Structures are given as structure tokens and as C-alpha cells.
Amino acid sequence: MPGLTTMMALAPPPLSVKRRFSTTSRRNKETPATTMLLLEKRFPCSPHLRRRSWSRRAATATATAICQEQQMMERLAEDGWVDAHMLPLLTPVEEAWQPADLLPSFAASADEQRSQVAELQARAAAVPDDLLVCLVGNMVTEEGLPTYLSMGNRVAGGGDATGCDEHGWARWLRGWAAEENRHGDLLNRYLYLCGRVDMRRVETTVHHLLRRGMRAIPRPSSPYHSLIYGAFQERATFVSHARTAGLAARHGDDCLAKLCGVIAADERRHEAAYTRASARAFEADPDGMVRALAAVMRAKVTMPGELMTDGRDERLFDHFSAVAQRSGVYTAADYGDMVEHFVRRWKVAELGAGLSGEGRRAQDYVCGLPRKIRRMEELAHDRAAQMEAQHVSFSWVFDRPVRIH
Ligand SMILES: [Fe+2]
Ligand SMILES: [Fe+2]
Numbered sequence: 001m002p003g004l005t006t007m008m009a010l011a012p013p014p015l016s017v018k019r020r021f022s023t024t025s026r027r028n029k030e031t032p033a034t035t036m037l038l039l040e041k042r043f044p045c046s047p048h049l050r051r052r053s054w055s056r057r058a059a060t061a062t063a064t065a066i067c068q069e070q071q072m073m074e075r076l077a078e079d080g081w082v083d084a085h086m087l088p089l090l091t092p093v094e095e096a097w098q099p100a101d102l103l104p105s106f107a108a109s110a111d112e113q114r115s116q117v118a119e120l121q122a123r124a125a126a127v128p129d130d131l132l133v134c135l136v137g138n139m140v141t142e143e144g145l146p147t148y149l150s151m152g153n154r155v156a157g158g159g160d161a162t163g164c165d166e167h168g169w170a171r172w173l174r175g176w177a178a179e180e181n182r183h184g185d186l187l188n189r190y191l192y193l194c195g196r197v198d199m200r201r202v203e204t205t206v207h208h209l210l211r212r213g214m215r216a217i218p219r220p221s222s223p224y225h226s227l228i229y230g231a232f233q234e235r236a237t238f239v240s241h242a243r244t245a246g247l248a249a250r251h252g253d254d255c256l257a258k259l260c261g262v263i264a265a266d267e268r269r270h271e272a273a274y275t276r277a278s279a280r281a282f283e284a285d286p287d288g289m290v291r292a293l294a295a296v297m298r299a300k301v302t303m304p305g306e307l308m309t310d311g312r313d314e315r316l317f318d319h320f321s322a323v324a325q326r327s328g329v330y331t332a333a334d335y336g337d338m339v340e341h342f343v344r345r346w347k348v349a350e351l352g353a354g355l356s357g358e359g360r361r362a363q364d365y366v367c368g369l370p371r372k373i374r375r376m377e378e379l380a381h382d383r384a385a386q387m388e389a390q391h392v393s394f395s396w397v398f399d400r401p402v403r404i405h
Contacts, residue, residue, distance in 0.1 A: 062219065065288065066156050069223040072284050073157030073169060081280065082168025089273040090175040097262050099186040102255075104193065117193055123253040124194035129397050131247050134329040135256070136202055136396045137320035138240055139187035141305035142180065142263075143206040147214050148304055149177045155226045176270060183263045190259055201395040205310045212307040218299045224281060224292035228342075230274035232301045235338055238267035240330045247327065279346055286351045287359040293348065294362035297339065297369055310395045319392045322404035332380060336373035343367060 076082050104116035127135075152173045153159040160170035191197050216233075217225040245260035282289045309316050324330045343349065349367050351359075384405055391401035 066219070066222055068285070069281075069288065070157035072281060073155075073223045074167075076277075076280065077157075077168040080168075082172060085276050085280070086172045086273045087168065087175065089269045090172070090179065091266075091269075093178075096179065097182070099182055099189055102186060102259055102262065103189050120190075120193055120255055121195050123255055124196055126252045127194075127196065127248065127256065128251065129394075129400055129402050130323050130327045131244065131251065131329075132196055132397055133320060133323045133394050133402050134240075134244055134327060135187065135260075136191065136197060136205075136394075137305065137308075137317075137324065138237075138244065139184060139191060140202065140205050140209060140308055141237075141303060142184035142187060144209050144214065144304055145177060145180050145184060146210060148180070149173070151214065151216070151220060152177075152226070154220045155223050156221045158223050158226065172273070176273075179266050179270070183266065186259055186263065190256065197396050198398050201310050205308055205316070205396070208311060209305060209308045212309070214304045214307060216302060216304060216306075218295050222292065224278075224285075224289055225296055227274055227278045227281060228289075228293055228296050229301065231271060231278050231342060232296075232338060233304065234267050234271035234274055235341070236301070236303065236330065236334070238264050238271055239334050239338075240324070241267060243329045247329070275342070275345060278342075282346050282351075287355050289346075290348060290351055290355065290359050290366065291362045293342075293346075294365050297366060301335070312395055313392075319394070319404055322392075323402055326404060332373070332377040336370050336377060339366075339373060340370035343370065 104113060104120060106113055108116065155169075158169040158173070160173055165171075191202065192199055217229045219225045241260045241264035245257045245264060248254075248260060249257035278289070303317070303321075306317050308320070313319060321330075325332065343366055348363060351363055355363060387405050389403055390405040392404050393399045393401050
């Protein structure tokens, strides 16, 4: 490790730095920033100190930015904006569908129950394995809800500190989670009843995913990053469930088509909510938001189920994504379309006066991104066309091979 060795050789002995730091600070009551300046003056050639100083300045700038974002979130809750524009996008509980409305009823007679389950299984028999894999991947992603809720609670000014906070963001977050909770339940019960998948392997995958968590956005506590990610993620899940619904109908499973259709409709409302909130943040702080958008885009919007595994296939998410791409449930082209949609919706190209240099660079990057993604997608498509067919065994469907390329 030559880099580390060089750094250690150039750095002053840790004890002398500590002693000097503490005595000087006590005598003059300096701030940490001025003490750092003194240290830099005394050891001007130390890359170690320069790096520490830079990272401290970067950390201070990040903390200041998040503090400003938090104040904006608090204002939106206090002035009633969240109540007026976000909460109406949640369905009142008594009007909301529940999984029991869409699956065989166990309140019926025993004969009727058997007949309803037999009908569901007969329709599901025609669903091909690649669509089942997409459905299981979507269901596993939905079942990661506890992780996503905990992420929501990390957002500065947008979390639910007590578990029953009364401010608008906390009520939104709980209402959103209550709607999302039905998605995993509904798909889980359909998959259990249809008899086409190995439920133990599917449940093991959910267990692994919840233990592994998620990595999604560069700054989880940033409201801007979180609102932008929410808008992208809800739109991606809308596309995915809506396409699954269309394919299920094409294969004659009207029950599955309906299940995925009602879930897609929920995702649409959630997307509208996060899109509105992001648009409001763009009005309040265009420079901060365009820089946040560029940061989220640079980190790439990854699906929340990215860390899934069944305990056997460490590349399970990649394989599931390849099947989704091949079957048209969710593709790289969809990602390019989404970036283009949000750039247009948030009028990013029209942001002008008031942008900092960094803001303008972020604007250029984001506005040029859809073209770059399209070009990369064309190249990937050409490469895939030249590849030989490749299959992977999915434990979810009893280790049957499913084509990924
Ligand atoms: Fe969902
Ligand atoms: Fe959603």
C-alpha cells in the first residue's frame, strides 16, 4: 500500500498534533475551522492534513445543505402544503381495496372456496416462467417495505420521530406505508395460491433482503435526494406492475392482470405525490435541487431490491433484471424515458438565473443524460443481439431454467 505509507511518512506524529490542537484551542477558544487553518499553516505540505481539512469542509457544507433542506420540509408541513397537495393522494381507508377483495374468499362455502382456488390455479397455469420470475422479483421488492419505511424516517424534517407524529410528512409516510403494505400481501397470497412457485425459496429471499437492507441514494438524510428518488422509484414500480398486468392478460390470467393493475394504480398516485413535492422544492431552491438531481443520477437510481439473494445465487437481482429486460417488464429504455420525463416535468432546462456554477454544470449533465442513456442502451441492445441464448436456473420456479439473453 504505497499510498498509505507515503501518507504516514508525511503526516506529523499524532500525539504532537493532538497536544498542539488541544492547548491552542483551549487558550484562544478557537473554532475547529481556525484550528485547522493553524495546523495547515504549520504543516503546509501534509497531504494528510489537506485531505482531512477538505473532508471536514465538505462535511460542513453537506450538513449546512441538509439543514436548509430540513427547514424547507418543515415549512411545507407547517404552512399546510403537505396536507393540501400530498395527503389527498392517499386513498381513504374505507374506500381502499384490500387483498381479500381480489383473491378467493374463505368466507364462502368449502365447495365455493375450492372452486375459486381451482379457477385461479387454472388461469395461472398458462403464465410462463419468465413472467413468474418478474412477478416474484416485484413481490420480493414490495416485501422489503420495513427497510423503505426506515429509510423514510431518516429524512431530515420528513420523518416520524415518535411513531405517531402529527405533522404532514409523518402522516404521509404512514399512509404511504399502509398502502404499500397491501402490495406485498396481495402478490404473496396470489403466488402462494397459484402453486407455481417454490414459496420457501421466495420467502427465504425476502428474509435475506430484509437482513441486507438497501443502498439507494447518496445522502439518505437529504430531503431533496429522497423526494427525487421517491419520484423515480414510484414511476419505475408503476411501469413494472402495469407491464406485468398487460402480459398476464395476454396469457389469459385475468385475476393476475387485475392484481397488478390495482397495484400499478397505487404506484401512479405515489409517483404523483413525490413528483409534486420535488416540483415544489425546485421552485423553492432550484440550485439545490438541480445539484441533488445530478448527484442522484450520477449514483444511478438502483431498485430498492438490489441486494436480494435466495442464499444460492449472489447475482439474483442481476438475473431477475435481465429477465425483466428481456420480457419487456422493465427495460433500460424505460430508465432513459423516465429521466427525460422528469427533466421535462421539473423544467430543468429552463432553470436560469440564480443557478451557481455547480448548479449550471449539474443542469448540463442532467439535460444531456437521456441522450447518453439512449446511446448506451442501443450499444447494449446490439451486443445482446450478437450473444448466444443464455439461461439461468431460478430457485423461485423450482430451479427451472429461464432465458436471460
Ligand atoms: Fe408498491
Ligand atoms: Fe408506491
